[in-house]
Amino acid sequence: MTEVRLDGLTKIYSGHKPAVDAISLTIPSGQFVSLLGPSGCGKTTTLKMLAGFEDVSSGAITFDGQDVVRVPAEDRDIGMVFQNYALFPHMTVFQNLAFGLEMRKIGKAEIKRRVQATLEMVQLDHLADRYPAQLSGGQQQRVAIGRALVIEPRILLLDEPLANLDAKLREEMRVFIRALQKRVGITTVYVTHDQAEAMTMSDLVVVMFDGTIAQAGAPSEIYEQPRSATVAGFVGQVNLIPAVVEAHRPDHVDTPFGEIPLPFPAQPGAKVTLVLRPEAVDLHRADAGQGVPAKVISLQYSGAIVDYVLEFADGTRMDVKTIPRHRVMVGDEVRLSVDPSRFWMLDGEG
Amino acid sequence: MRQRTAILLLLPAAILLTVFLAVPYVTVITSAFRTPGEGTPFGEGYTLGNFGRIFSQWYYIGQALNTMLIGAITTLVTLLIALPVAFQLARPKLFLRGLAYGIVLSPLLVGIVIRSYGWTILLGNNGVINRTLRDWGLIDHPLPLMYNTLGIIIALTHVFLPFMILPIMSAVQGIDPSVPAAARSLGAKRFTVIRRVLLPLAMPGIQSGCILVFVLSLSSYVTPALIGGFRVKTTAVTVVDAMLDTFQWPFGAALALTLAVVGGGTVLIFARLTRIKWKT
Incomplete structure (x- = not known):
């Protein structure tokens, strides 16, 4: 030893x-x-x-x-x-x-x-x-x-x-x-x-x-x-999301696809980068009452796991990896949600 | 179909080898058992007398033994000189690699007759070496360097060194550098790495180099003839004398065959003793 x-x-x-x-x-x-x-x-x-x-x-x-x-x-x-x-x-x-x-x-x-x-x-x-x-x-x-x-x-x-x-x-x-x-x-x-x-x-x-x-x-x-x-x-596939910490609520950030609560407070108004692993995202049907709407651009089916590329209304894209619960095809509208604790944050622009 | 093409492609080489290699060999073998003729190459019938003449005269037996000794010592000396050279040449980061290769191959670039004459200039009683030593007052009488076994060995060593270096170098180049590194990490000192790992792994090259140099030394004619002169004759020189000067074809053939069998047998025993059981 x-x-x-x-x-x-x-x-x-x-x-x-x-x-x-x-x-x-x-x-x-x-x-x-x-x-x-x-x-x-x-x-x-x-x-x-x-x-x-x-x-x-x-x-x-x-x-x-x-x-x-x-x-x-x-x-x-x-x-x-x-x-x-x-x-x-x-x-x-x-x-x-x-x-x-x-x-x-x-x-x-x-x-x-x-x-x-x-x-x-x-x-x-x-x-x-x-x-x-x-x-x-x-x-x-x-x-x-x-x-x-x-x-x-x-x-x-x-x-x-x-x-x-x-x-x-x-x-x-x-x-x-x-x-x-x-x-x-x-x-x-x-x-x-x-x-x-x-x-x-x-x-x-x-x-x-x-x-x-x-x-x-x-x-x-x-x-x-x-x-x-x-x-x-x-060390793995990752989504890097540019965000700004809200001035009045430093435990929330603005992202291109909405406001996200942070599990920890940050410097108000600071530019940050959110780190989100593709498998941390939950995918819902378009008619689900919750989540950010997005569109399926492409998907790669490998049995147990499906890799999606999704696009938000403003054109930004995100990789998502899930165990498929329901059938989603290319071109379908879906909704996304993320447990806030799954976000990690980097200072500046990564 | 494909097999027939292969046979057709092999045919020219096969014919060439049969006509120019197998036929002369068979001729030498059969000649060795024929009787000498009067004014003709061969007489009537077959005989073992040619061999009887060789093995009943100490002159020929001693000469064959001396030839074998020259071959063995030349092989040993070239091996000892070649080993460090081959290991250096095999290094991946060699400074002036082209020049180093050129120096190693240089003995092959000059004709063997010229090379041997070069050695007579160096080794003779009035040669460069003896004269220099005399001028420096180191010797009174010239050292016997020519017309003896020592001179033949010196010249043959020079001539055949590349045939020892090249196979060993290629074997050493085939050694993965992490293998000696592994030996070191297991606690082997430099010398132990050489003795237990590098030399055994160079063995295939050492083996082929030794066989090459030994066989070439036994069969060499020009160098022993020029350096040995009339005083020291090797079996190969005597074979040529018998064939060309005294016109004794059957006896010359028998002598050649004896040398080939004894030399071949020695090579077989050597190969057997140094048999390599592993492969990379």
């Missing part, structure tokens, strides 16, 4: 703007943290600095208060899972797992016992004598995880480990990795560009853009209370 702290961590490749720009972050012991962001946001560079594969330009990395910036990768006691697994192709599954233990000069019998136990944990004990090339992608993935965990490292680092798997297997591995992490209780840093992966697996999601941390928080916090329109848009 190790607490990891990044303090002003910076990486500058000469002649470029910082790849990682003075980020600070505390990862509590035993937590599962995702670094989430588009490619080039610095998440992988951050992971490489944690692993010791990339030199730190400035700032500190500490494990339980101990500065590791100058500790070489081989002495950091880290379990690393690579995107393409990076298994040793010339070693059997057993030998792959035994490698890290051999480096730690552990006795043969003990190696055998620990490798066996880990293979059982990743459900591969029946494939111990196979070579990596004889395994499926999902099995190779589990060898990579087993190889990283068998050395009982201080922290576990995963670099987009599910990127090369098909959709169904990816779902399975998500659950598998998270359950394993909880069981072992190891501090884990997970790099991904897939927001669904980060949301479902993590205790803490760190959203990164342009080498800086845009927001760090629990998945629900990132989703429901984003700190910027960019964060809001990166």
